Amino acid sequence: MxxxxxxxxxxxxxxxxxxxxxxxxxxxxxxxxxxxxxxxxxxxxxxxxxxxxxxxxxxxxxxxxxxxxxxxxxxxxxxxxxxxxxxxxxxxxxxxxxxxxxxxxxxxxxxxxxxxxxxxxxxxxxxxxxxxxxxxxxxxxxxxxxxxxxxxxxxxxLAPAPDCYVLVAKPDINVSTKYVYEHLDAQEIRKHPDIDGMVEAIAEESLQGILDRMENVLETVTVSAYPIIQKIKDRMKELGAINSLMSGSGPTVFGIFVEKDMARRAYDKLEEEQLAKQIFLTEFCE
Known part of the structure; x- marks a missing residue:
């Protein structure tokens, strides 16, 4: 070849x-x-x-x-x-x-x-x-x-997560993973995400169970430094996302939608409002 x-x-x-x-x-x-x-x-x-x-x-x-x-x-x-x-x-x-x-x-x-x-x-x-x-x-x-x-x-x-629509928005900033971890005090984390519960929800094919447990402790660092992340999260929920979260060390935010039409309208609205530099409408894949 x-x-x-x-x-x-x-x-x-x-x-x-x-x-x-x-x-x-x-x-x-x-x-x-x-x-x-x-x-x-x-x-x-x-x-x-x-x-x-x-x-x-x-x-x-x-x-x-x-x-x-x-x-x-x-x-x-x-x-x-x-x-x-x-x-x-x-x-x-x-x-x-x-x-x-x-x-x-x-x-x-x-x-x-x-x-x-x-x-x-x-x-x-x-x-x-x-x-x-x-x-x-x-x-x-x-x-x-x-x-x-x-x-x-x-x-x-794990078993494939249930189907849904994923709106992804990256604001016009870059975040260093090294910076985020250096500024995270692991001993000061007050609330830990229920990862075991999310794994169970995936096994049960419960999309709601997954969404209810969506949390990212790195938000405590990145959102404080870049408030635009919280703004995008809140806006996605206003536009119909069942839940939204920052991915990894950020700054990308994703929102989960059940209805494609609602996700498409949210995509158009975010694009119109120019809250993010890059926006995608996608799905989970294996």
Whole structure:
């Protein structure tokens, strides 16, 4: 195979809890991850040698600082690949947005290199490699609905969440995950999300049970620093979302709707009011 194309899907966090800060500086988390139908496209092409990254985004590096580059390099070194690769990224997932855009591109690169060079890796192999790049990468390799624990790398696949419509809005700000975790005092968290209850609700196919438990402890940091996040959350509910939440470390906000027409009207209204720079109407996907 000389060329290969793959889609890299974004994620949202239906629930995100931080259990404690670990001695190594990382945080132990417990969260429910969900893939949504917003995706980047990566095109792979075999070359004589080296790694070349190109992209239609002016915001991303194309050198070794890019997670795509790191993933490709990891595969070349691990499997002693003697050829090179050119990878073009068509970017759609919001950047620095709490949707694992970089991690899912890295995960897609692991999958793409596996197919391009016919390496025969299993998903488990790729997930074990992925954690060397970032905590969200193993989940992005797996996708779907999952419980993530540890630093995010301990994954339990869950049954698909019930169908609904997801309105996603990213305001015109970028948030550093590092900043959010550095400013989070895990010992000061007063109320922890009911992640176990959400897992039960997913097993029972209860959308209402999931929505009732949607919480993200990182909002205590990010919303305080960027009030626009709360404004978008409130506006989504006014426009008919059953619940809304910040994804990951933010600043992206998503709202859950049961009726497509209502979700579409809310999309149009948010666009008209210019509360967000990027807006998507999508669904959960496996």
């Amino acid at each position: 000389n060329e290969y194309r793959i889609k890299a899907y974004a994620k949202i966090n239906l629930g995100l809890d931080v259990v404690r800060r670990l001695e190594n500086g990382y945080h132990e988390v417990k969260m429910v991850m969900q893939t949504v139908g917003i995706y980047d496209v990566l095109d792979f092409q075999r070359t004589a040698r080296g790694i070349v990254i190109t992209t239609d985004s002016g915001e991303l590096p194309t050198n070794e600082d890019n997670l795509i580059y790191k993933a490709a390099k990891l595969m070349i070194e691990k499997y002693h690949i003697t050829e090179g690769v050119k990878i073009h990224l068509e970017k759609h997932i919001p950047i620095a947005a709490g949707m694992a855009g970089g991690s899912t591109d890295a995960a897609a690169t692991l999958k793409g290199m596996n197919r391009l060079f016919d390496l025969g890796c299993t998903l488990k192999d790729l997930m074990e490699l992925g954690v060397k790049i970032g905590a969200d990468v193993p989940y992005c390799v797996m996708g779907g609905t999952a419980l993530a624990e540890g630093i995010g790398e301990k994954l339990t696949p």
